Amino acid sequence: EVRLVESGGDLVQPGESLRLSCAVSGFTFSVYEMNWVRQAPGKGLEWISYIESGGGTTYYADSVKGRFTISRDNSKESLYLQMNSLRGEDTAVYYCARGRACTGGACFYDYWGQGTLVTVSS
Amino acid sequence: DIQMTQSPSTLSASVGDRVTITCRASQSISNWLAWYQQKSGKAPKLLIYKASTLESGVPSRFSGSGFETDFTLTISSLQPDDFATYYCQQYGSYSRYTFGQGTKLEIK
DSSP states (O other): OOEEEEEOOOEEOTTOOEEEEEEEESSOGGGSOEEEEEEOTTSOEEEEEEEOTTSOOEEEOTTTTTTEEEEEETTTTEEEEEEOSOOGGGOEEEEEEEEEEEETTEEEEEEEOOOEEEEEOO | OOOEEEEOSEEEEOTTOOEEEEEEESSOOTTOEEEEEEOTTSOOEEEEETTTEEOTTOOTTEEEEEETTEEEEEESSOOGGGOSEEEEEEOSSOOSOOBOOOEEEEEO
8 A cells, every 4th residue: 555654744933944754655665756745724736846766856846946955765765855944835734745657847646645734933 | 837727716516416627728738637636634636647547446427638728527426525626737847837726616
């Protein structure tokens, strides 16, 4: 069974940092491209970052570029999102999602984690 | 950037109805389109990819069609479990606006 489990969400103040993790099981993590997608409260889905299977290529949405860093450890079957300089508008549920049929960083997502809530507020 | 526009934003329907949700791309995306269902408090679930290919395990009452810029998701006979929010998503090219804004399907 494919499983993706996010962790690390928390309440933080503006300007602070946070690191999210996504532990996967049930598939060969090292051959799949992975993504982070977020959803602000009551809003739609927003793709924010992509990483190719070997970790060498990454893409970011403009809204997080320069502040967030995606990474992965294939030996630990884990995906990460380092979030710096957090803002109120980063408040959202953050999902990790497995990519399929990816081209140039654009994929559809066949498996999703349950999400982890990040709240940025003073 | 390619933008995705769904309509309607909200749709009221009854069990047994046939419903259609539309998604329009601002430029051609060939058939690189996926549909997701999201229930409140849950992660999205993939329904359809490549515009019309049903993901494994998804009931056959769901179908998708379209090409280039105009796409539809149809539910042939609504079931109680289908009331949820539906999103289209293009994956033909990198874009800031990969998802549509969503269509909330409500019980009439």
